[in-house]
Amino acid sequence: MAETPVVDLRVHHKPHGLSDRIALGITKMLRFCADTFFAKRYGHRAVVLETVAAVPGMVGATFTHLKCLRRMETDKGWIRALMEEAENERMHLMTFIHVAKPTLFERFVIIVVQWLFYVVFFLLYALSPRTAHRVVGYFEEEAIISYTLYLEELDDGRSPNVPAPEIAITLLRSHPSFRAGCEKDGWLRKSSQ
């Protein structure tokens, strides 16, 4: 049985002020929708949610780029960081489509959700970038909870524990810090056996 990493699920950014409360409210509402739609189908849940998670970085990069053009100032590396975050989430998606093939209906849901989420998040970022970034912070808290529950499902045999897709192994091997950690605990050796 795979060893589940120890994660403290109680770690939570306590909301300070209206902006944080709005961000938490948006996140909890989307969590409720995901729970209702997917229940414990964590693989399919991951596919759809990664299509959402990959949006904020690109919106943030767009706004930062436009702001730098208007103010004629440097971005201090933020545009690249935000775009890398969007790419990182897209790679999660590329991994999960090998784990859980999205159904035709889920592909339709992804199209509708992407349009809705992109427009809403874009408007939120225009009105309050701070709230938009806090939304992403709360998304990450929920992602940690969801993936920890998914790992429990795998460990208890309730979800099929398929081999890691080649794209995931390649990505892990190509990232120096991941590679160092994986080599330390023998993960890469196990995954290639």
Ligand SMILES: [Fe+2]
């Ligand atoms: Fe992700």
